[in-house]
Amino acid sequence: MRSFTYQRAESASQAAAAVAATPGAKFIAGGTNLLDLMKLEIETPTHLVDVQDTGLDRIEDTPEGGLRIGTLVSNTALSADQRVRRDYAVLTRAIQAGASGQLRNKATTGGNLLQRTRCPYFYDPNMPCNKRKPGDGCAAMKGYSRQLGVIGTSESCIATYPGDMAVALRLLDAVVETVKGDGTARSIPIADFHRLWGDHPERETALEPGEMITHVVLPKPLGGKHVYHKVRDRASYAFALVSVAAVIQPDGTGRVAFGGMAPKPWRVEEAEALLPQGASAVVKRAFANAKPRSDNRFKLALAERTLAGILAEARS
C-alpha cells in the first residue's frame, strides 16, 4: 500500500470537488474492495476522500412511487428495508446472496456498484493485465478462465463484473444519480453505467473523474414474482459462476438479467420478450454473440438451466 493523504468530506459536492481537484484521488466509503486492492497496489490513490459524513444514508419514497436510495445505505440496511423486501424482493435476494454478513454491514450502495472484477490475473501484479496497466496484455485470455466472461468481452479483457446487487438493479431499471466536481448533477440509467471493455478495460463505468454517486433511484414496483438464483460451487461467500435475476408476471412475461457472464449485468430486452417461449429461446437470443472459452463454455448451458428452473418454479 502506498502512502496517501486522507480527508473527510461533509457533503457530496464537497467530496466531488475534492476528488476532481486532486490528481490520483479516490472516494472511499465502506472500503471493502478498495482497501484490498490498495494492499496489493492495484489501486494506488494518492488521496482518499471519505464520504461517510455526507449524510446520504437514507431511503426515501419518490413521488413516482419508487425509492431513492442514498449512496451510503449499507447492503445490510438496503436488503432489510421493508419497502425493498415487499416491492423489490429481487434486490433483497441479490444483495443477501453476496459476500458475508460482515461485508454487507460495511459495503455501501454506491461502492457496491463500483466493485472491480475478480479475475485472478487482475489480482496478481506479476501478471500482464490491460485493466491494471493499459497495453500490458491479458494473461487471462489463454489462461484459467472458468470464472470469466462469455459475452461483451473484448480482445483486451475477458473479465466480468462480479457483483450481485447491480444485476437486480439492472433488472429494475434503476437510475444512478451523481454529482460532478463542478457541482452539476446528472442521472445515468443503470444500463449505461457499466461499460463494456472494448479497447479500454481500465474504464469500467460511465463516471467521470471526480464524479460521485449520490443516490440510486428505483422506479415504481413491477409486481410479479421476484427471483435471484446465484449459482456457485459453495453455498455461500463465493462469486457467481452464473446468477439470474428475474421478475416473472402471472401471464408469463417478465424481465431477466444475468450476472457472472459479462463486464456488466447482462440484460437484453429483446431476449426477455421471449420469456413466454421458455428459457432456451431467451438465452439463445441474449447470448447470441457469446464467445466462451473452453473453461467457461458451461456458463451458457448453466444460464439456460438456471432460468428454466426459475420459470418452472414461477409457474408452479
Next chain:
Amino acid sequence: MEFNGPSQDAILTDPKVIGKSTRRIDGPLKTTGTAPYAYERHDVVPNQAYGYVLGAGIAKGRITAMNLEDARKAPGVIAIVAATEHEPVGSSDFNHAPLFGGRKIAHYHQAIACVVAETFEEARAAAAMIRTSYEPEDGTYDLAKVAPSAELEKGGWGDARSDRGDFEATFGAAAEKLDQHYTTPDESHAMMEPMATIAAWDGDRLTVWTSNQMINWGKESLASILSIPEDKIRVDSPYIGGGFGGKLFVRADAVMAALAAKAAKRPVKVMLQRPLIFNNTTHRPATIQRVRIGTDKQGRIQAIAHECWSGNITGQDGENATAQTNHMYAGDDRMTASYVTQLDLPEGNAMRAPGEAPGHMGLEVAIDEMAEKLGMDPIEFRILNEPKTMPAHPDRKFSERHLVRCLREGGERFGWSKRQAKPASVSDGRWLVGMGVSAGFRGAPTTKSAARVALDGNGGAKVTTDMTDIGTGSYTIIAQTAAECLGLPLEKVSVVLGDSAFPVSSGSGGQWGAASSTAGVYAACIELHRSIAQKLGIDPQTIRFEDGRVIGAGKTVPLSDLGQLAATGEIDFGDYKKGYDIGTYAGHFCEVGVDRYTGEIRIRRMLAVCDAGRILNPLSARSQVIGAMTMAAGATLMEELAVDKRFGYFVNHDLASYEVPVHADIPHQEVVFLDTPDPYSTPLQAKGVGELGICGPTAAIANAVYNATGIRVREYPITLDKMIDQLPQV
C-alpha cells in the same frame, strides 16, 4: 521406557479422567483472544521490527537484477535482505524447494527478499518498490503430459511398489473387471493462521517464536539451513492456528525472519501474507490414479491394483495415493505402484493424511463402481471382501480392526436401507437426492516421545514437553493423562508445550501426535511413580495414586507433602509392531442433494463411525473428525489449485478464489466412536483420529452424487461444469 505391547495397565480398568469428554483446558485463552500466537507475541522480546517477504514473479529462471534503491530510501526501512546481495541458505532433510535461493528461482513466489521496517505498512510499501528483472527458463508444469515418463517414487511416506502373486494374470482371467482412472488436483492447506515467526539473536544464539507442528524437526532444520549448531537455537510454538501438515517443516517466514533480524540487528517478525501461502509454501500434489479390480462371479476380489502418478519439484517423492490399498480389501493377487515425475511447481509435501486422503478418492469410488457392476450393495461388497490379515502382507495380523462394525452400525444409523440402488431415482422438489458410503483406513503410527512431569509441592503437577497443539486438543489430553496417572483432578495439572527447551516429543503430524505424546507423558508419570515409591519406601508395583494422595505399604501421603519431585520419561516403541497391522478404520456416509437444473451439489448430512482405539477425549476427537470431514467436503466439491501451465503457478492464490467449505456447506455431521481400545498401539491403547476423518468422506460424497444423478465424475473436484451436459433435460 520401551513399549512392547500388549498394554494392560491397571489405570485403564476404571479410568476417571481419560476417555471423558473434556473441554479444552486452553479454551478460555482462545475464546478471550489471549492465547499467544506467533505474530502477536509482543512481550517475548522488545523492539520488534516488521519484515515483509517478497515473492518471485516467475516460476523458473534467474534474477538478473534487483533495484533496491527506492526501497532502501523508503520511510521506516531498517534493512533489506535481498537475493542478489545474500548467499542462498542451506537446505535440510525436511525441505526440498529452496527457502531463500539467491538468484536462482525454483518456483513461483519463492522468497527473494525481506524488507524490514518500523511498521508493517512501511515494510510492505517498500517491498513493492523493489524492481526485479528475471531471465525466465522454460519449466515443466503439466502433470498429465509428463506422467508417462514418471518413475517409481524414491522417497515418500509409504511403499513405492508392492506386489503379491500375479496381478496381471489373475486380473486378465477375472470374471468381472473394473479398470478406471481418477484424478485429484493440487490442494492447499489454507489454514487459518498463516506461517509466522518472530526471530531474535542474542550473539550467536537464535530464538524463533513461530508456528510449527514439529519443534525438534524445526530446530534441526534451522540449524542445517542457517549453518549454526542446533544447541544455539530455541524454537517456541505454544499455539498454532492450524497446520494440516503445512507447518511440519520450517518455512520461509522463519528463515527470512532469522536473516532479517541479523541484518537489522534487532528482533524481526514476519508473517507470510495470504497470497504467498499457496505458492511459497507446500501443497498436496495432484494425482492421476488407475484402479483395477477383478472379482469372481460372487464378487470376491481376486485381483486388485492401484497405481498413482504425481509430480514434485524434487522428482523423488510425490503423493502416494496407493497407501491404503495394501490394507483394505482381500485379494490374493495384487499390486500397488506410486510413480513420480519432476515438476517446476512449488514444493509438494504432506497435507492431512498424505497419500490416503486422495487415495480413497480413487479406490473407494472404484469399489462403488465395482459393486454396482456386480449388482451388489456397496456395503455388502466391502464386507464380503474384508480380509482376515493384512492383505498385502498376510503374515501381519490386525491388532484391532472393526471396519465391518463401522459399516454395519453406520448403515443402521444412517438409514442406508432406504437408499435406492438405482441412481437418479429419488427426488425432493428440485433436488435429486442420493446416498453414498465409503470405508476409511488410516495408519496408526506411533513414534518416540518424551515429557517431564513435576510435582509443584502444592498438590498439583506440571507437564512440559515440546509437543504441539495445532488446534487438536493436545493440551487437554496431556493434562488428562497426567491427572489419571497421578490421581489428580484435571484442574491440578498444568501443561506447557511447544518449547525446544523441553523434552523432545512426537510432535503433531501423521495422526501420531495424540497416541504418541500421551504415551510419553505416561512414561514420565511411571518414572515419577518410581521416584515417589522409592522415596516413600513403597513397592512400585503396589503404589496407587488417588484423590491427590499416594497410597501403599499401609501409608497414605498427600502429593503436596512430596515437595518438588520431578521425572522425565520417554516412550519408545519396540519391534513388535512389525508383526501387526495397526490402523484406524471408519465407515463414512453421506447424503447429498443435486439441483436438477443447475447441478449445484449440496451436502445434506454426513456420518462417520470410527474405530480408532481408546478415545482419550471424545469431545476434541469429535472436533478432529468433523473438521476432517469438512476438509473432505472441500476436497470433493470445490478445492483445486488451478495450475497455469504457461507461467507455472497456482493462479487462485487467495481465499476468495481457492474455495474451502463455509458453514452453509456443512449442515449436519455426526460422529460415532466405537469403544475399541487397542492394547498393541500404546500403553493407553490409543490411536489418532485427526486424519481418519478425511479418509473416505470424499468418496462417500462422490458416491452419493452418483447415486443422486447417475453421473460419475472421476476428475475432482466434482463441480457442476463437469456434470451439466449429463444432467436431466429441463
